[in-house]
Amino acid sequence: MSTDDKRIREFAYQIWESEGKPEGHESRHWEMARKLADAEALAPKKSPKAAGSKTADAKTPAAKPKAPAAAKAKPASAAKVIPPGEKAAEKKPRATKKPPAN
Template sequence: MSADEKRIRDFAYQIWESEGKPHGQEERHWEMARKLAEAEALSPNKKDVSKTVKPKLPKVDGPGDAKPAASKAASKSAAKPASPPTPKTAPAKKPKSPGKPAGT
């Protein structure tokens, strides 16, 4: 098995795992993996990342249904439970001075 075939096999396996290990999607996974390997081979920075970095793969619900990317702020807010609101009280007011008597 050549290095290219091994890389495609690794990509296909990662795609299969990322989709929840569905049955009957082998051809689609292999095609996606082949395209990823081709793009990787054609990239200007050809350092071997196969042993250090896994490719970013889209999360999908089912065949062909990619989830939209969520913002970091949304994911942070979803991870923390909402804390109860703190009661707001008005600042204490100074008592009014008696002032000058009326009519003088």
């Protein structure tokens, strides 16, 4: 069995599993797997530099770290933390509008 055949078999199995292991869809799974394997074979190979390899030049400046996630503002709808032993303020239900009498 060639490497391509093994890859197609792997893809077909993953598709079959992802769909809940249905019976009677083998030909469709194999066709989808063949197309995926063909697309994978045609895709350009990434260079080690593009893949984030640690073998990059030492002269290359390091990327600036991003701001921590905690520094981002919380949305107004974020739930408030209630200390233990305290009850949350209960919201009163809105009164429903009665339809006009005709």
